[in-house]
Amino acid sequence: MTRFKRLLLSATTTAALVAASMAVDARDFRLGLITPPPHIWTQAANNFAEELNKKSGGEHTVSVFPARQLGNEAQMVQQLQTGALDMAFLTIAEISNRVPDFGALYAPYLVEDIDQAAALLRSDAATDLLNKLPGGVGVVGVGYGMAGMRQVLSREAVQGPADIAGKKLRITPFEPIRDFYTALGAAPTPLPLPGVYDALANGQVDAIDMDFDSILVLKFYERADNLLISNHMMFPMVGVVSGRVWKQLSDADKSLIQTTMKAQLDDVISRFQAQEKDQEQQLRQLNINISEADRGQFADAIESWEGIWSKKAPSLVNLRKAVTEIKGN
Ligand code: BEZ
Helix, strand or coil: CCCCHHHHHHHHHHHHHHHHHHHHHHCEEEEECCCCCCCCHHHHHHCCCCCCCCCCCCCCEEEEEEECCCCCCHHHHHHHCCCCCCCEEEEHHHHHHHHHHHHHHCCCCCCCHHHHHHHHHHHHHHHHHHHHHHHHHHHEEEHHHHHECEEEECCCCCHHHHHHHCCCCEEECCHHHHCCEEEEEECEEEHHHHHHHHHHHHHCCCCEHHHEHHHHHCCCCHHHCCEEEECCCEEEEEEEEEHHCCCCCHHHHHHHHHHHHHHHHHHHHHHHHHHHHHHHHHHHHCCCEEEEHHHHHHHHHHHHHHHHHHHHHHHHHHHHHHHHHHHHC
């Protein structure tokens, strides 16, 4: 082989290797979330990691960081904005602190039950809200998941909204729920999920705003044995990818991530839908006191909430129209 041919071969081989590595574009993504390992959201994150690895032919891996290992949601949003974190499953709580229109999803009694919540989160009206995420938060919203409907669990007897007044009541740290409990005369105490068990145990709070699933899985009923079944709010979650990271991805990878993550998020919705009634029964069979309350009993607090949030969250109008359609079907 002449020296010229050898040089040509070597240049061609190098070019082929560079082209191949660009086409592969393997990534090790990091996904953060606040829920502990047994929670359905964390299971879905792990399933997503497994599926993405499989579907990318082993090229992409996703390391999942549950239980606030990367910080609280406000800190994770900052990391997503800089691109230090690639993906997250977030409650709408931190999102609604940054884009108040998302507060519309927390309107008290926007939906009556978990099936309506599921249908609403799958509607165009809710999906349209995701378009506000890149501009408002610097993340791309892939789709919604959710947890169960919100209830009140208390250390002392609670038979209706009147008994909530004056209580130090744990809330997830976000404004729409703070305003709801303030209107009820409670002292809302923001506390992230991992701190709730101890806060109930040591009396830092008198009661908590929570869903059936967390009450059972995280055993909060061991520390507070009065449950007010109110179904007063739904609790959406959103799967997001850092906007900075998104820009670096090929169209093929964007589509792969979108379809794979969306399938898992949708499965979270279906699982909560499927288990809600059964979990209510499980709680009813425990040795705890159960009361029920409906929309009418919360009327004054709802009116006061609407006075604040109908202006801050104009998407409420579209969401309500979607709920009306859902109820008509
Ligand atoms: C909560 O803050 O109450 C919560 C957060 C994530 C999943 C379920 C509950």
